[in-house]
Every structure is written in C-alpha cells, then in structure tokens.
Amino acid sequence: MNKEKIWLSSPHMGGKEREFVTEAFDSNWVAPLGPNVDGFEKDLATFTGTGYAAALSSGTAAIHLSLIMLGVSAGDYVICQSFTFSASANPIVYQGATPVFIDSEKDTWNMSPEYLEAALQDLKSKGIKPKAIIPVHLYGMPAKMDEILKIAAAYEVPIIEDAAEALGSSLNGKACGSFSNFGVLSFNGNKIITTSGGGALISNKEEHIKMARFLSTQARDNAPHYQHSHIGYNYRMSNIAAGIGRGQMLVLQDRVNQRRKNYEFYKTHLAGFDGIAFLEENSGAFSNRWLTCISVDPAKTKGGISREDIRLALDAENIESRPLWKPMHLQPVFANAPFYGDGTAEKLFENGLCLPSGSNLSQEDLNRVIQVMKSVLS
Secondary structure: OOOOOEOOOOOOOOOOHHHHHHHHHHOOOOOEOOHHHHHHHHHHHHHHOOOEEEEEOOHHHHHHHHHHHOOOOOOOEEEEEOOOOHHHOHHHHHOOOEEEEEOEOOOOOOEOHHHHHHHHHHHHHOOOOOOEEEOEOHHHOOOOHHHHHHHHHHOOOOEEEEOOOOOOOEEOOEEOOOOOOEEEEEOOOOOOOOOOOOEEEEEOOHHHHHHHHHHHEOOEOOOOOOOEOOOOOEOEOEHHHHHHHHHHHOOHHHHHHHHHHHHHHHHHHOOOOOOEEEOOOOOOEEOOOOOEEEEEOOOOOHHHOOHHHHHHHHHHOOEOOEEOOOOHHHOHHHOOOOEEOOOHHHHHHHHEEEEOOOOOOOHHHHHHHHHHHHHHHO
16 A cells, blocks of 8 residues: 655645635635735735735746836846745846856855855946845745845845745844845745745835736726736736635744744754754744755765665655755756856755655654654664
C-alpha cells in the first residue's frame, strides 16, 4: 500500500472562509470587487501597518504595477535579488528593462548589502542609475533592510520590497513589506495563507494604491462610456477569492505559530547530526518560517551524505521536499544579465533543501519525515 503523500506546503483552511464565500454567493457578488475585496484590503493594511492595500491576482502583478508606477521602461535597469523565485525578476523584463542580479549574504540568505553597493557604484561609473531595487524576504526570513534602505537612499533608488513569502514576518517589530512605498504579498496555494491564487500591493502612500487599483482594472477612465488614457491590466482580485482571504486572515497568527513549531521540531531532532545547518534569525528578526530550510554539507555529514541523498530518500517515502531556489543569474532565460557576487547563492542552491513545512502537518507526518532523515544521516 502506498503511503499517504506528505506535501511541502499545502493549503490549510480555517473554517470561516466558507462563510465569506457563501455571503458573496447569496448576495450574487461574485464578480470582481465587492465587500470581501474591501474587507481583505483593510485587514492586510491593518496587519502590516502600511495603511493601504490593493488586492490583486498575484504577487507578480504587484511587482509589475510597482515597476510601472516607478516609470520603468525599455532600456532601464532594475536591481534584483538573484536567490529568489523567477516571479521577482520576470516583471522587469515585461517592461523591457534589464535585471541586475545581486548575490546573497550568508546570514539571512537574502540580498547582500555589500554587493548591492558594489553594483550601484559600478553602474554609476558607467552612467547608469537603476530605477528600482527588489530585495526579497526569502522563505519568510527578513532581509537586512536597515542596511539596504541606507544604501538605496544614498543612491536615491526606490525599493520594491518582495515579501511574497513573508506575511507574518517582521524586523525589529516592523512588518516585512512595510519598509518602503511598495510592498508585495502573495497568496498562492503554497503560501502561509492563500486565496487559491492572488497577491497584494501594500503601501504607506495612498496615491500608489489608488493608481494600482486603477491600472489593475484595465485603467478605465471616469466616463459613462469605456474610455482609456493609459494601458491597463486585468490584475484585480475577485470578491470570491478575497472572501477566502478574509477567512484566512483570521487564522494567520495560528499558521505562523504552527510553522515556527515545525522549525523547532526539525531543529531539535536534527541537532546531533554534523553537516546540517538551519537558516537562523538574526537579532531583531522574526520569521514566519513559511518553509523550514536546511543546508547540507557533504564534507561534514557521515558518509558524505548530500542534499540530494536526503531529497531522494524522502521522495521514495512519498514525502515532498524541494531544493532551494536556483539563482536567477544561473537561469537560461537570464544568462546575459549582469551579476554581482561571490557564489553564495550558488552554494546554497547546491546544498540547500526545503523540508515539509505546512501548518496542517500532523505529528505523525513530522515523525515520518524525521525518521527518514535520521535513517539517511546515520
């Protein structure tokens, strides 16, 4: 008999989502926009402390709209963290601009302030001023925003903060996504909360959110007929999806707590094995632990066990795990893009593994995962 699948990070409903969705059906408010969209945006703005939010079809859409509002166009340059999912970088190319990729630093695995400054210095010497910087709070771990913000301010380059994986994370008590005028969230099915698919742009600037809402609804002018003075996009979240989001917001803190417990469970049970390292929180950082991630050093593990040995052993037991993100500067589609770094992200990709981290994992599930890992590492 096949063992039941243990997923990396599956959706986890809280129970109240159905009430918001049913209300939308009962009122026939199933088309885009409506009370659930308004309520979800208010919940997000309040939770993140930003003041304003636009519920959108994806986090990718939020990045794209941010770039548009910053005037990014063909021939421009945008700095982006290399160690991330492609959605962080793809919208740069949508605008015809060139991505400039920055390596990670070893503490948070996020954008290296050192190489960010090196890139800005080099580009300035070539007469190039980037239009934006996109740092990412990878796997829910806050980036070194204090340093990144200071560097960005010195070179007068705005920041688009990719917090797609970091709802519920914070740095010195300030929510990830709220450090700049443009914060990006994602509610894809594997995120800490989900709307089945969707995202949001959050901001402390009301004008940015008003423009995002305008552009995301096909940029229709205020007229009795259909009139358009700008290119628009079909990027708005539906009232049905937002209803799911409103229910999910009610259990967000519970989801954060459970994922942090998963991390502590793994860390405790793998503490005695050489060559296994965890992504740790720096001083002032609070991670939602969206995914628990480890790096595996074959030079230190017993018998030279590698990341891939562990992944394949888990897969053989119907347990999903996943290598860390392949850096963007190694992706074929970005082969010609500039890169500044020392290979930190490449090493993380080579040795890193995401463990099953869903908030709906049972104790039995966690025990299964650890049993397999201990067997391999022993």
